[in-house]
Amino acid sequence: MQFIDINAMLGEWTPKNLFLRTADEMEQEMKRVGIEKAYVMDTKAWLSELTAGNNAAVQAAKEHSMLSPVMVMTPLLEQEFGGREGAVEFICKNRIVAVRLFPRDHGYTLNPWNIDKLFTLLSDLRMPVLIDEMEHTGGLESYDELYHLCCEYPDVPIVLLTPGYRSARMIYPMMEKCKNFHIDTSLLIAYRAVEEIVACFGAEHILFGTRMPYLEPGTFVGRILYADISQEDKEKIAYGNIDSLNRQIRYPY
Amino acid sequence: MAQQIFERAMKGEIFPELRIIDAHCHLGTGHEFYHAPADIDQMIREADSMGVEKLCIAPEAGIECDYKYGNELMLDSIRRYPNRVYGYLCLNPFHEDEIEEMFDTYYPVEQVVGVKIHPSGHRARIDCEGYRKIFQQVEKRGGFVLSHTWGDFDPFCNLTLCEEVMGRFPKVSFILAHSGGTVESVKKAIRLVNAYPNIYLDTCGFDITEHCINELVDQCPFEKIIFGTDFPYHDLRYGMTRILFADLDDSQKAGLLHENFANLLKKNPKK
Numbered sequence: 001m002q003f004i005d006i007n008a009m010l011g012e013w014t015p016k017n018l019f020l021r022t023a024d025e026m027e028q029e030m031k032r033v034g035i036e037k038a039y040v041m042d043t044k045a046w047l048s049e050l051t052a053g054n055n056a057a058v059q060a061a062k063e064h065s066m067l068s069p070v071m072v073m074t075p076l077l078e079q080e081f082g083g084r085e086g087a088v089e090f091i092c093k094n095r096i097v098a099v100r101l102f103p104r105d106h107g108y109t110l111n112p113w114n115i116d117k118l119f120t121l122l123s124d125l126r127m128p129v130l131i132d133e134m135e136h137t138g139g140l141e142s143y144d145e146l147y148h149l150c151c152e153y154p155d156v157p158i159v160l161l162t163p164g165y166r167s168a169r170m171i172y173p174m175m176e177k178c179k180n181f182h183i184d185t186s187l188l189i190a191y192r193a194v195e196e197i198v199a200c201f202g203a204e205h206i207l208f209g210t211r212m213p214y215l216e217p218g219t220f221v222g223r224i225l226y227a228d229i230s231q232e233d234k235e236k237i238a239y240g241n242i243d244s245l246n247r248q249i250r251y252p253y
Numbered sequence: 254m255a256q257q258i259f260e261r262a263m264k265g266e267i268f269p270e271l272r273i274i275d276a277h278c279h280l281g282t283g284h285e286f287y288h289a290p291a292d293i294d295q296m297i298r299e300a301d302s303m304g305v306e307k308l309c310i311a312p313e314a315g316i317e318c319d320y321k322y323g324n325e326l327m328l329d330s331i332r333r334y335p336n337r338v339y340g341y342l343c344l345n346p347f348h349e350d351e352i353e354e355m356f357d358t359y360y361p362v363e364q365v366v367g368v369k370i371h372p373s374g375h376r377a378r379i380d381c382e383g384y385r386k387i388f389q390q391v392e393k394r395g396g397f398v399l400s401h402t403w404g405d406f407d408p409f410c411n412l413t414l415c416e417e418v419m420g421r422f423p424k425v426s427f428i429l430a431h432s433g434g435t436v437e438s439v440k441k442a443i444r445l446v447n448a449y450p451n452i453y454l455d456t457c458g459f460d461i462t463e464h465c466i467n468e469l470v471d472q473c474p475f476e477k478i479i480f481g482t483d484f485p486y487h488d489l490r491y492g493m494t495r496i497l498f499a500d501l502d503d504s505q506k507a508g509l510l511h512e513n514f515a516n517l518l519k520k521n522p523k524k
Contacts, residue, residue: 192289222494
């Protein structure tokens with residue numbers, strides 16, 4: 001069974017202790033545990049310099065066929081991305097596969113008044129948006145914001161990364177109400193969370209993601225291999241859902 | 254490096270021949286967050302599905318407000334599955350006058366192997382008088398202590414406090430549950446297991462950090478690493494795949510999954 005990992009990072013890390021540091025090492029580990037492709041951002045785009053980090057992710061993907069580039073964005077399209085046209089050009093030229101947001105660490109909110117221009121663009125592109133529940137400065141400010149985002153922009157697949165094992169009372173009702181709300185498998189470790197979500201809300205809500213190299217990827221490969229769900233649902237989670245979202249992206253050129 | 258376990262795990266096989274013991278389990282549900290219900294029948298079914306021979310349980314109730322109810326659940330589980338379940342006696346340090354009676358009631362049961370304490374859950378510092386009395390009982394009666402631990406900001410069982418206390422009871426073996434939990438505390442936990450013969454650590458719950466299993470194996474005395482999953486807080490499958498899919502050889506995986514805890518039991522029998 002093939003796996004596509006929606007949640008991977010390259011680059012340096014403040015606390016340092018990552019078990020793999022380069023794209024070559026990442027590809028080696030991916031081959032070891034059976035991950036065929038990884039969506040990667042560069043940590044500079046998150047923790048240092050946005051443009052440099054996005055360029056680094058693109059460059060890594062150009063040099064490593066198992067990697068696909070993720071772009072970190074903020075609400076300031078004009079000032080930080082050359083306007084809507086500049087952002088679209090970067091996305092199309094480099095075949096960006098997802099956009100990742102860090103609202104707490106980058107100092108903005110997910111309220112529509114703040115991110116409407118960005119999300120209008122992402123909605124036009126049908127671009128998957130990845131939002132971390134594990135930023136440096138803390139978890140999501142508010143699941144309310146996330147819910148309103150899902151309702152306001154139903155054409156944007158919104159993926160909450162690393163929701164953790166304590167979030168069921170928030171994310172279950174969210175999945176029930178919002179077809180475009182997804183989570184990844186990193187730290188989806190509560191007892192039978194995978195099985196329950198599949199049974200109650202559908203396997204379409206879960207995307208395979210490992211948060212490597214922050215977390216050990218093989219663990220999550222195994223979690224799906226051993227999951228008490230049908231083979232069809234395993235394949236959806238492992239690669240089918242991500243593949244489907246990717247095919248829906250509307251690159252203007 | 255022998256990698257048959259990994260290759261078989263990639264096919265979804267299970268490993269009953271390894272006689273896996275999960276040294277850190279609970280039972281039932283708690284209040285802080287939702288997970289799927291797990292009575293002992295369900296837990297044994299899950300254990301069977303993953304080839305796990307024994308579960309060592311401290312019911313969630315035992316580390317929350319009604320520790321006696323938790324111990325009743327633990328004993329009931331042992332009675333129903335005497336060959337599959339080990340139990341931890343759960344104790345609330347604020348009920349000092351009940352400590353000896355709890356030991357008298359539960360410690361004679363063969364499958365009760367030690368004590369589980371949860372200072373954060375009971376909101377009691379690990380260096381309080383009640384815990385001191387509990388450790389004195391373990392010193393006298395044998396067994397060992399599995400203690401919840403967490404990061405520096407935890408006022409009840411951060412590793413600085415744990416070191417002070419555990420250093421004062423060198424004849425009592427302590428397992429640092431969650432290995433300190435946070436990025437910095439796992440580093441401390443590694444230092445403690447190297448420095449103190451009576452301190453061990455387990456493999457669950459510090460998953461949120463970037464420390465991986467290989468790092469523990471490289472930096473700790475191997476026999477001090479105890480396999481535990483925190484089942485059913487965490488899914489048993491996840492806890493196991495952390496070992497099965499690690500970049501270790503088969504003998505190391507076998508050691509982690511069975512031998513290390515089996516040897517800990519032999520070294521810490523009840524008297």
